[in-house]
Each structure stands twice: as C-alpha cells, then as structure tokens.
Amino acid sequence: MRAPEFWAEDGLLSRLLSPLAFLYALGGALRNRFTTPQKSSIPVICIGNLVAGGAGKTPVALDVISRLRSRGLCVHALTRGYGGTEKGPTKVALGRHSAADVGDEALLLAEKATTWVSADRPSGAKAAAADGADIIVMDDGFQNPSLEKDLSLVVIDSGFGLGNGRVMPAGPLREPAKRGLARADAVILLGNENAALQQKLTEEFDRPLLQAGLAPKASAENRAKQAVFAFAGIGRPEKFYATLRDLSLEVLETRDFPDHHPYTDSEIDELLERAAALNAIAITTEKDTVRLSPQYRSRIATLPIEISWQNSSDVDVLIGPFVKGSSVSG
Structure with a gap:
C-alpha cells in the first residue's frame, strides 16, 4: 500500500474518518484484552513501530541480531513474511525462497541469521526454539498479542513521526500512541528532523529514548558526483532519495512505488530504459533489490544502509540481561 497524503495532516478527511478509527482502535483493544499471550521457552525481543509503513524496523532488527550473535548467542529471526505467500512456520532458505514466497524483510534477515516466517507468531517461536535458538528477534508484531515479548523496542521515524496522530484509517497509527508507548x-x-517530537517523548515517555540514524554502510561503493535514477518501493522513498543527495549523488529523477511492491520484469526494463535515456545509473534500496528477478540485480546499483547509534552502549544495556542470562554468554 501507499500511505495516503492526508495521514500527515489532521484535515477534514481525517476527522470524517474518525468514527472508523475509533472502531479500529476498539478492535485492537478488545483483541489485547481477550488474548492470552503464549510464553516462549526462549526470550523474545520485538522490534516494532506504531505506524503503518516503514519506520526502520528491519535495520534495527539486523543490528540487534549482530550484537547478540557477537556475544555468542544463537539468534533466530521471526517475521510474519508480509508480501509473501508462505504462512509457516517456514525456515527461510536463501536461493530457494523469493520475496514472493516469504517477503522482502525475511530475505534481508536471513542474510544475518536463521529466519522463520510464521503468520502464527507462537508457532514460529516454538519452531525456532526446537531448532536450537537461544533467543528470538522478531521484526514487527508489536501489535500482535499472541506471543509474549520479553523486550519491546518501538522504532519511530523522526521525519514522519506519528503523522496526524490518528488511528487508521483516519491516520497512520496502528493503535493510539499512548497505548502503544505504555x-x-x-x-x-x-x-x-523533529525536535518537537523528541522533546515530547523525553518529557512524557518514562522509559529509555535512544537516538539513531540510518547511514550508508562503510562498504558501500563511493558514487559521489555520479548521476543516478533512483526508485524505491518502501514506506518513505523520499528518505532514500535524501540519503543519496547527502552522499553528493546527482539524483536526476525518482520513481516511487508502494511499500513491498512486487516488481515485474517489464517494470524493471522500463526503469532501466529510463535510466539509460538520462545517461544515469539506476539505483534502489536493499529492500527493493531482493524483490527484483535475479537477472536484474547486477544491473541496478544498491545502497546498503545500517543503523548509526548516537550512543551505542544504550542498546547494549537493553540487551544485556538476555546475554547474562544465557548459558553461552561471553
């Protein structure tokens, strides 16, 4: 889906949709009230967000996975597999599964750790534990009450914030912000980008607030001054384009697609033709690249990114109890 523009402002349409938003929020509250979360035999760390669309959950999940693995833990990732047909529990096999099977996020996670796709989160957690996992990092699922979380980290994109502050369909929120933050x-x-939001969270949120950003990986190819034709099917494509410009690339033209868009070969052919007409390099995100047919991936540049923490030790403090409690801590 592509996020409606009116989600960014509290206008007339948002107010007209507020009765439906009330019902949506009520449905979520009732689901939480009458669902008894199942406890996994191993710890579950959930990386979630409050809004529909991209907020940067997967890069955070990948960073947490790396930190846990570096401390000797056998980490498995768990995700719903949005955009894929597999309901699971399915262990992702790189080279055999495609984004059409398991979704783009699952493929990115599988490059770092054993990854399970499961629409039923408790079943996925059970499969991971049976397969030898010490701990699970769950990408998304914060609003899903079926599996008990031992640590819940909510990611907020400062640039978009909480939009107009209303619940879907009147706004981008999956649940009322106050309920989620609690x-x-x-x-x-x-x-x-949002000093007001940062101040509000600092004053009203009585738990740790971590500052971070998305930065190109150190291994990323230096393309400064090159002309590029950029395209993306992610939550906030403009953030990707801004990163390219920050790297001093000459962004001649951009093309937006809905989040998780399944590219067809004909679409990619058209994009490559446009890039050639501009005498530019076609470039996209890692998340988009895994949704391309393999024969096109070498023809389109990718900008790999990673989390850049303002204070990296803050993350270590949060995951510390799970490392200390493991028999393989070190």
Whole structure:
C-alpha cells in the first residue's frame, strides 16, 4: 500500500474518518484484552513501530541480531513474511525462497541469521526454539498479542513521526500512541528532523529514548558526483532519495512505488530504459533489490544502509540481561 497524503495532516478527511478509527482502535483493544499471550521457552525481543509503513524496523532488527550473535548467542529471526505467500512456520532458505514466497524483510534477515516466517507468531517461536535458538528477534508484531515479548523496542521515524496522530484509517497509527508507548520498554528515534517530537517523548515517555540514524554502510561503493535514477518501493522513498543527495549523488529523477511492491520484469526494463535515456545509473534500496528477478540485480546499483547509534552502549544495556542470562554468554 501507499500511505495516503492526508495521514500527515489532521484535515477534514481525517476527522470524517474518525468514527472508523475509533472502531479500529476498539478492535485492537478488545483483541489485547481477550488474548492470552503464549510464553516462549526462549526470550523474545520485538522490534516494532506504531505506524503503518516503514519506520526502520528491519535495520534495527539486523543490528540487534549482530550484537547478540557477537556475544555468542544463537539468534533466530521471526517475521510474519508480509508480501509473501508462505504462512509457516517456514525456515527461510536463501536461493530457494523469493520475496514472493516469504517477503522482502525475511530475505534481508536471513542474510544475518536463521529466519522463520510464521503468520502464527507462537508457532514460529516454538519452531525456532526446537531448532536450537537461544533467543528470538522478531521484526514487527508489536501489535500482535499472541506471543509474549520479553523486550519491546518501538522504532519511530523522526521525519514522519506519528503523522496526524490518528488511528487508521483516519491516520497512520496502528493503535493510539499512548497505548502503544505504555507497552514499550524503549523507543528508538531514527533521525533528528523533529525536535518537537523528541522533546515530547523525553518529557512524557518514562522509559529509555535512544537516538539513531540510518547511514550508508562503510562498504558501500563511493558514487559521489555520479548521476543516478533512483526508485524505491518502501514506506518513505523520499528518505532514500535524501540519503543519496547527502552522499553528493546527482539524483536526476525518482520513481516511487508502494511499500513491498512486487516488481515485474517489464517494470524493471522500463526503469532501466529510463535510466539509460538520462545517461544515469539506476539505483534502489536493499529492500527493493531482493524483490527484483535475479537477472536484474547486477544491473541496478544498491545502497546498503545500517543503523548509526548516537550512543551505542544504550542498546547494549537493553540487551544485556538476555546475554547474562544465557548459558553461552561471553
């Protein structure tokens, strides 16, 4: 889906949709009230967000996975597999599963750790534990009450914030912000574009607030001054384009697609033709690249990114109890 523009402002349409938003929020509250979360035999760390669309959850999940693995833990990732047909529990096999099977996020996670796709989160957690996992990092699922979380980290994109502050369909929120924040153990604010939001969270949120950003990986190819034709099917494509410009690339033209868009070969052919007409390099995100047919991936540049923490030790403090409690800590 593509986020409606009116989600960013509290206008007339948002107010007209407020009765439906009330019903949506009520449905979520009742689901939480009458669902008894199942406890996994191993710890579950959930990386979630409050809004529909991208907020930077997957890069945060990948960073947490790396930190836990570096401390000797056998980490498995768990995700719903949005955009894929597999309901699971399915262990992701790189080279055999495609984004059409398991979704783009699952493929990115599988490059770092054993990854399970499961629409039923408790079943996925059970499969991971049976397969030898010490701990689970769950990408998304914060609003899903079926599986008990031992640590919940909520990611907020500073640039978009909480939109107009209303619940879907009147706004982008999956649940009322106050309710969601009350369940979070910490908030990770990506970017510093919204000083007002940062101040509000600092004053009203009585748990850790971590500051971070998304930065190109050190291994990323230096393309400064090159002309590029950029396209993206992510939550906030403009953030990707801004990163390219920050790297001093000449962004001649951009093309937006809905989040998780399943590219067809004909679409990619058209994009490559447009890039050639502009005498530019076609470039996209890692998340988009895994949704391309393999024969096109070498023809389109990718900008790999990673989390850049303002204070990296803050993350270590949050995950510390799970490392200390493991028989393989070190």
